[in-house]
Amino acid sequence: MTIRSIIMKKIDRGEADETVIFLSRERGWLTGIAKNSRKSRVRFGGHLEPFCVVDLAVRLRKKDNLVWIDESHMSKGFLKIRGKMESLARVSYFFELVSVFLPESSPDPDVFDFLENFLETLDASNPGSIELLVSEIHLLGLLGFQPSFNRCPFCGQGFASNPDVFFSPLLGGAVHKSCVEYKPALDKTMSPATLAALRHGLNADSRLVERIKLSRSAEKEIRDSLSAFVRCLRGEEIKSLRFMEKAGYF
């Protein structure tokens, strides 16, 4: 069978083969073995590179959960992303979120389409910070972990009349300061202006998000909140996030 897939990574296996980890649209995460892929340009043509969108001809192996990859056909190679370390790091981060939060054997075509779309956007344009942050929140939503900026979990009220909040990674959203007695150490500052800009971005038509202006401090507040949230969900470090922070991309 042929399955549409995005390559996540590949590892040399012996002299000539490669082990390939990929996300398929219809079957979710799979690990495949590409026999002789390091020698056969005809069958694989260098398509098994990270973040290529490919159609893979695969066969299930009987003895384990692996598949044989017999052939690959490149659909999209995203050369511009490949040439830019920051773009590669951003894509790696989104893929790490999906690898951590989308279980094996749980195919999700919406998540696949989101990632393919994100790769196309990043290859064709240079999205601004608000677009990237809104994309990240949409991805977390697709994975079942949508942080909430609509309603305080304590009183159930919205934030229009009382935007004096902080972001709680443990509760996964904005919380009224007046609804809690003290601010726990984990929680992140989120000014009323930041909350308003973010809510505007989340509710806007995707083509209009880029028009929203985000100050440097608002960007930092949202970034810090999301980073703390995904780490809290994960319960441990997220390598690509740490890399982006060290490299100064966040």
Ligand SMILES: [Zn+2]
């Ligand atoms: Zn409240």
